[in-house]
Amino acid sequence: MNSFSQFKDNLLHVRQNLDAICLSIGRKTDSVKILPVTKRQPLEAINFSERVGFSSVGENVVQEAQGKHDIYNGTMGWELIGHLQSNKARLAVEIFDRIQTVDSLKILQRIDRFAGELGNPQRILLQVNTSRDPAKHGLAPIEVDALVEAALNAENLVLEGFMTIGLFSSAPSVSTQTFTVLRELRDRLAEAFGQAFPELSMGMSGDLESAVKSGSTMIRVGTALFGERRTSSLNT
Ligand SMILES: *Cc1c(COP(=O)(O)O)cnc(C)c1O
Numbered sequence: 419m420n421s422f423s424q425f426k427d428n429l430l431h432v433r434q435n436l437d438a439i440c441l442s443i444g445r446k447t448d449s450v451k452i453l454p455v456t457k458r459q460p461l462e463a464i465n466f467s468e469r470v471g472f473s474s475v476g477e478n479v480v481q482e483a484q485g486k487h488d489i490y491n492g493t494m495g496w497e498l499i500g501h502l503q504s505n506k507a508r509l510a511v512e513i514f515d516r517i518q519t520v521d522s523l524k525i526l527q528r529i530d531r532f533a534g535e536l537g538n539p540q541r542i543l544l545q546v547n548t549s550r551d552p553a554k555h556g557l558a559p560i561e562v563d564a565l566v567e568a569a570l571n572a573e574n575l576v577l578e579g580f581m582t583i584g585l586f587s588s589a590p591s592v593s594t595q596t597f598t599v600l601r602e603l604r605d606r607l608a609e610a611f612g613q614a615f616p617e618l619s620m621g622m623s624g625d626l627e628s629a630v631k632s633g634s635t636m637i638r639v640g641t642a643l644f645g646e647r648r649t650s651s652l653n654t
Contacts, residue, residue, distance in 0.1 A: 419459050420645040425466045428643045432626075436637070439630045450630055453497060453619070455640030458647035461486055466644075468492050474515060476638050480506040487513050499581070499619075499638055501555045508532045516541040518581040518619055521556050526568055526575070533574035540574060543581040543619055548599040549592075554583055559603055566607055566615075579617030579635070580604055584625040593625045597632035 420428065429452075437447045455476040456463040464486060467475050473493075477483035478500025487496060495515040502510055502519050507528040510517055520526050520542045533540035544565055547556030557565060562580075569577040582600045584593040597620050608615050621629025623642035630637065641647065 419463060420643075422466055422469070424645070425463075425643055426470065429470060432639060432642055436626070436630065439627050443631055445630070450634060451636045453499075453636055453638045454643055455499065455622075455638050456486075456644070457482065457500070457640065458650070459640070459644045461490060463644050464490055464492070464494055468494055476518075476640075480510050480513070483513055484509060504528050511536060511538075511540055516543070516578070518543040519545045519555065520565070520569075521545045521547075523565065523568055526565060526572065530572040530574045538574075539576050541576045541578055542569065543579050543617060544569070544577065545581045545583075546600055546603065548582045548603075549585045549596040551585060556582065559599065562603060563607065563610075566611060570611060570613070577613075577615065579615045579619065581617075581619035584620065584622070584629065586624075590625075590628050594628040594632055597621070597629045597634065601633040 436450055440447045440450065453474065453476045454467040454472050457478045464475055474495030474497050476497045476499040483496060496513055498510055498514045498517045498519055500519060502517060502525055504525055507525060511529055511532040517529060529540050544562060545556040546559060546562055547554045548559060569575050580600055582596060584596050600620060601618060604615050604618060617636060618634050619636040619638060620634045621637040623639050626637045
């Protein structure tokens with residue numbers, strides 16, 4: 419992993435890039451947050467993130483996050499950005515401040531139940547497979563209305579918005595399309611349900627420009643900050 423000074427240089431570079439993109443389209447530069455993605459990076463990546471003022475990090479594997487969560491003593495918040503299996507739902511509710519990858523009624527109901535048992539409302543995003551890529555998790559766009567309704571009716575869930583993963587190594591126009599679909603879906607649902615659903619988590623190191631231009635409010639950035647990841651999941 420990168421040194422702290424390399425990480426700070428990278429962060430400056432990402433921020434400058436983000437600011438330039440925002441300026442070019444007339445968005446406020448503080449309207450897009452960066453979520454540092456620390457998956458398959460050592461615990462140090464979380465310490466680095468905290469030292470420069472981030473308040474949460476993204477992890478994609480529940481057990482890996484648990485390992486880090488158990489030994490980390492700081493104030494960092496945790497966001498789950500990887501697929502959640504129902505047998506890990508309780509643990510996920512215990513660890514994560516927000517689960518960005520809710521993509522079925524079954525998992526939604528389990529999260530609601532465990533959050534109720536823990537007496538702590540769970541913040542969630544619904545993950546939508548806007549590219550209809552069979553290799554990706556996420557709801558088909560046509561399934562989203564029903565899940566929004568279920569989330570709003572659940573007692574222990576706070577639905578804050580939506581998340582999607584762009585198509586890898588595709589032309590910018592194609593990835594822009596997958597992001598625009600999510601923003602338009604959110605706008606329609608916000609109107610229909612009379613709720614803002616403000617968060618649009620979309621864009622990563624390689625496709626953040628088209629995501630921001632399409633209305634992203636949170637880009638999830640790993641390698642552009644920390645360098646290459648280890649190839650397998652790790653516990654600490
Ligand atoms: C790994 C991951 C990221 C970060 O990817 P980078 O290319 O390293 O920026 C973002 N979102 C999700 C869902 C991921 O799994």
